[in-house]
Amino acid sequence: MSTARLKLGVPKGSLQEATIDLFSRAGWKITLGPRSYVPAIDDPEIECLLVRAQEMARYVQSGALDAGITGHDWVVETGAEVDELAELVYAKQRLARVRWVLAVPEDSPIREARHLEGKTIATEVVGLTRRYLERYGVSARVEFSWGATEVKVPQLADAIVEVTETGSSLRANRLRIVDTVLESATVFIMNRSAACDSWRREKAESLILMLQGAIDAASKVGLLLNVRRDDLPSVLQVLPALKNPTISTLSDPDWVAVNTIIEEAVVRQLLPKLKAARAQGIVEYPLNKIVL
Amino acid sequence: MSTARLKLGVPKGSLQEATIDLFSRAGWKITLGPRSYVPAIDDPEIECLLVRAQEMARYVQSGALDAGITGHDWVVETGAEVDELAELVYAKQRLARVRWVLAVPEDSPIREARHLEGKTIATEVVGLTRRYLERYGVSARVEFSWGATEVKVPQLADAIVEVTETGSSLRANRLRIVDTVLESATVFIMNRSAACDSWRREKAESLILMLQGAIDAASKVGLLLNVRRDDLPSVLQVLPALKNPTISTLSDPDWVAVNTIIEEAVVRQLLPKLKAARAQGIVEYPLNKIVL
Amino acid sequence: MSTARLKLGVPKGSLQEATIDLFSRAGWKITLGPRSYVPAIDDPEIECLLVRAQEMARYVQSGALDAGITGHDWVVETGAEVDELAELVYAKQRLARVRWVLAVPEDSPIREARHLEGKTIATEVVGLTRRYLERYGVSARVEFSWGATEVKVPQLADAIVEVTETGSSLRANRLRIVDTVLESATVFIMNRSAACDSWRREKAESLILMLQGAIDAASKVGLLLNVRRDDLPSVLQVLPALKNPTISTLSDPDWVAVNTIIEEAVVRQLLPKLKAARAQGIVEYPLNKIVL
Amino acid sequence: MSTARLKLGVPKGSLQEATIDLFSRAGWKITLGPRSYVPAIDDPEIECLLVRAQEMARYVQSGALDAGITGHDWVVETGAEVDELAELVYAKQRLARVRWVLAVPEDSPIREARHLEGKTIATEVVGLTRRYLERYGVSARVEFSWGATEVKVPQLADAIVEVTETGSSLRANRLRIVDTVLESATVFIMNRSAACDSWRREKAESLILMLQGAIDAASKVGLLLNVRRDDLPSVLQVLPALKNPTISTLSDPDWVAVNTIIEEAVVRQLLPKLKAARAQGIVEYPLNKIVL
């Protein structure tokens, strides 16, 4: 009997490189080959397919794929009926969290949704935009934009609904954000009947466990330090209470070694305090994965 | 009083570089600047806007643009009511003429349009495809494809309607062409009321004259040769009858000089024959533009 | 007896590539080798040395070089006593003509030279700036800037004296031009005693002749056309009177051929008019050099 | 007295970058300089020479080199009498293990060695191929191929003997593998008399120890986890028995910390099981070298 396989959609395009890198850190090597839309993966239980994020939910719903990684926004836009099993906030990566916003030229008189009455809006997410307008009872023309949406106002449209992370591209185009239409993050989605199949469900969940382990490790580091037993309380007070640190006994009974995991971003505040609390031999080391 | 200006749409994307190069050879320098969708052009009577080929006809119809360069296919797909003033078959360029074809996997049972009944078709040209199916009275699901359409069969669709120039990309993906849905070339389109304005019409026509002059020159070369008067008839018999060659008198009355314009592609057949016909001092030189 | 040689300084840096390209079109191949400051040139009568434009005039004055190509600005800045034999306005090239301007932040209160009293000015041209201030009887601190001068205001200086071609870099840095300190172009300079040596003088002049011939050709094209004798006057009226066109007799006595050189920039206006004047077989061809 | 030095050949070409990278991870920095065939190495006891893998064994045999890194295949092909001290299977690197295979076009009638009688075989390894044919008593023409061997059939040869790792290049050229001629891996070879010199032998062996330490570490990771004493047996049962893990006592006597080294490739299977066995604070960290 042949091996069971999870048919997994990997997002093609802007998320592609970050996703392949994340899988690599999680323990799976995805290799693009000559038939570029069917990348190889070093796990006989998975079959990959590169699919545009915009089309992922559609194909997971239809069962062409068992599971996939895409944006929550495209799940909503396509109205696909799929299960969102987990949010994957790629730490240190672009596109961790994004917003679809209604934006207009800085000097536009449009200040809120109801000012859109009778106007033209260019967007890649026609469905989301229409639902947003309905919520406000506004009637406007929504035109599908093939790209470069932010440069269409004011010549070709009155307003746009566009995705943004930091807003810097909008500012560079002298646009003003009027409202947020949808917040979105990367999600791991699954076909509903595949999610009821125990083998596939378990395979998906152990995949998510490892992806999360790699995501968590990317923003954290290990910290090793030696401390005299008498100084231990003041050192422990300095360390964040995320998880109890591991305190090992040493052959010299007056000393203990402390090993802990902390956010890389706080090391620069912590180290001077640890030194002040008389910790010694402080060593920061990198991590691959953590499952606390 | 301010200068009259022709608002001209230049196609962004695959045709962009070839178009800018063509304008350069025709005598207009288009420069991409920081606001990249409004390129500068060294003619105060023209205002350029970079617009996707897919959206060009829509904006020319609405009057946001007076004129634009796009594919005939997108004029038909969008059903825009615009005037097609000229075909611009960029010689020596990619995308001179293309076909939108219905294609299926090599081993698919689909052999003609009516076999599509109940099937799923992925395409960028949903409108064209629906009209094609109507023509055959076939009912099928047409799904918009965000790109990489040719890799969607057989996993994600039964057939595709895709653009092709030589068919090599289709063959590389082991697809078989079932039918041609539409033939297309690059066209110069104009807004209908702008086309009735004499200044704009004239400006557009002199632009087309120069673009055609550059297109024609790209595939042709000049040929200069000296020939004894006695040998002139046999030399002229060898030369293609495209246009009468210019025959100049020389200070030596026994000789004349012949200057003519020919297709570069035939030079390799012509030169051995001209030599055999006793032409001398044969020189081939490059051309920038020709208006015969 | 050994060959006489002209020691020629070629500007290293921003003008280098354009200069080497110009020499190539003029008929001299300059090749950068392993000892990169002594490029090879395919003329045994010339010896090249790559020298920074800023230092060129100093070394031409001292006789370390017989001649060199640099900016007029650096001749003035260094106060070098050399002969400027010719201006070389590289057509179609960057840096054809530049201005050194006094610039301040857009919102600075400085509106004219006398507002600089007691201020700090950053610049690469300390000498030029001091002389400019003296002209206005203003006392200010002039600091030598090692580069990126335009980003020094307002944090590190109150004003700058910087070179600009189109002003776009200044605008991008939100600077306002207060005054022009010096206009400059590329010049061919010569050591004064070398300029009195007939062999060197003649060599320099034939070099200039060829460089000018290549510069002139770069912005011009050749135009060939046939015209019936009766139509000749109206055709000639259309052609610019730069130089009389060459009118050749043809074997058909009713026709003549016209060959002329015109600015490439006017072709797009001329061709429609020539066609209207019944010129036929109009051909535009490229030129390498012209000496009219 | 001058320092004793080991003359070491480093393979130039396809293995070069991987070898320099391996040395760097093992603790030796090899730097390519201007005399590119004599790279610098930061160890006064070693002298490097870049030599093509094909020629390495020849120069180690002659004593021009004391030792070298090359493929076993070229040792056999050249018939060089040298000692193979160790196999170095660069983990995660291309060319870990390769095969020289006899291959023919997919539709060739050749199915086994004896069908080669009277045929032409193109190959880079003429010696290996001749010995292979002799083994089968087959007489065929063996032609030395300067490269691109796989494209020579069927136009220029009937069969080839070519190196392959995964067979994908052969498949891409529509070739069928008939037989394996030789299996090969990268080896550390030594001149026989140098191998008898105790200083050189020891130097070579400590070099091999470090190279192996780096190779081993590349495919492994460290795993740290905390576990309640009661759960220790079930956790240990999950861990592979490669080497006993290090179990440390903690200041909390109910808990121990486990530190172990495992294959990176099994982490994705192990982590879910360790979590199920109630291990806590699981941390995976990278390694530079291991000597178990």
Add this chain to the structure above:
Amino acid sequence: MSTARLKLGVPKGSLQEATIDLFSRAGWKITLGPRSYVPAIDDPEIECLLVRAQEMARYVQSGALDAGITGHDWVVETGAEVDELAELVYAKQRLARVRWVLAVPEDSPIREARHLEGKTIATEVVGLTRRYLERYGVSARVEFSWGATEVKVPQLADAIVEVTETGSSLRANRLRIVDTVLESATVFIMNRSAACDSWRREKAESLILMLQGAIDAASKVGLLLNVRRDDLPSVLQVLPALKNPTISTLSDPDWVAVNTIIEEAVVRQLLPKLKAARAQGIVEYPLNKIVL
């Protein structure tokens, strides 16, 4: 109330990339943005400015910057009155320590400083050079060089004062070093009144602590090994006495685990000895930072 901020100068140019990388390893992310001279830094208490190393000390002295990173050489050259708080010898980086040397062509008669009398010297450090000459009572012409100084002898100058790290560029230009004018390293400098402000001083010092922690870690590695209690003395004898290693008790009372930090450069000598001393399970792992 607004946040206090340390105005910090980051060196633009040759040290820039290494500095940004060092900050990243120390825990601060510096991002170059559109206004490239004001990079973003992910610490609201610091404000960065990219400034040429040559100009850094001048702006720290004037108070335009509170602190900066530059070379000791430029502090001396500009004669700026600033505090040098720390030397930052970027381990494994170029430009760790450099020398400004007096150099002449290999065959020059100049053998010592006093031979420079009446000669011309080209250099970027006119001040340093003049002071050097004064020390020897020598009168010579010192000319500012805009770059490529080493190629100016012998045609354009008799000697140069130029910076060198290994001397290889000088040798490549066939120059001979006559004397060392100044030794220099990268330093962290501070404005004198800012250094008296306790908040700024403390901020600068914790920055230096982290930069040093990252610098120290870059050349060191962690070493973990298990050893039988009986073998501990002989293992400890092998380990360098830099800092006492951490010796942990294991659940097996006959064994201990040793964890220590050592110079990466000595690992290749140490590992064979540790193995000989019966250490087991030796693992080398990478470090991010160390504060011993």
Add this chain to the structure above:
Amino acid sequence: MSTARLKLGVPKGSLQEATIDLFSRAGWKITLGPRSYVPAIDDPEIECLLVRAQEMARYVQSGALDAGITGHDWVVETGAEVDELAELVYAKQRLARVRWVLAVPEDSPIREARHLEGKTIATEVVGLTRRYLERYGVSARVEFSWGATEVKVPQLADAIVEVTETGSSLRANRLRIVDTVLESATVFIMNRSAACDSWRREKAESLILMLQGAIDAASKVGLLLNVRRDDLPSVLQVLPALKNPTISTLSDPDWVAVNTIIEEAVVRQLLPKLKAARAQGIVEYPLNKIVL
């Protein structure tokens, strides 16, 4: 009946790009495709195959190819019996003419061929080298070198036989040329029986005619000038006597126009003289091909 086709070998490697460029200028477009050794050519009468220059003559002799382009050196080295139909000295291209030379380290005692007795020579041309040694009655060991031959002396060989164009690579490696073993240029070779087939012979010859036409044009330019009839003799005296210039009558009977083809390299000497001889409207224009 199917089209007759000339099977033509195009040299792969260092000559490849220059050859494809030459064919393009001669009128044939060669396109590298997915099966890279069988490039497409836009002439149904030719079938191309990319073959290493070293192997070309062997395959032309065997009839696998009808004709090919390779170096004369490899024809000699392989001893292939083929016809050399033409030398193709690619003007302005690398590898126009090369020499295989016997070279030794600068300080080697080897001064002439007979000093090689008992020595080791490394070379890519084992056959040529052996025949050279035989000519001098010298017995030496000739070893095949897989590349980077010039770095093999003195460590790995006593002398080399290596190809050189200008000698600069040899000088850079501090080698001295002892003797020239063979001079070589690019040649068009043909299989002897194919050369007797009239269709193939004619096809090959018209190909050579066009290749030579393009080669000749690359180093020449056209020169147009007007001259008063009275000045004609002195102008003609200045022009090189390569071929009589074409002298056309103009409508102004006092003037004639001169059109001639000259070496680009002499233009810089000619133009000042033509101007001195009162030529006017001198124009230099580029050429594609010439057949005089």
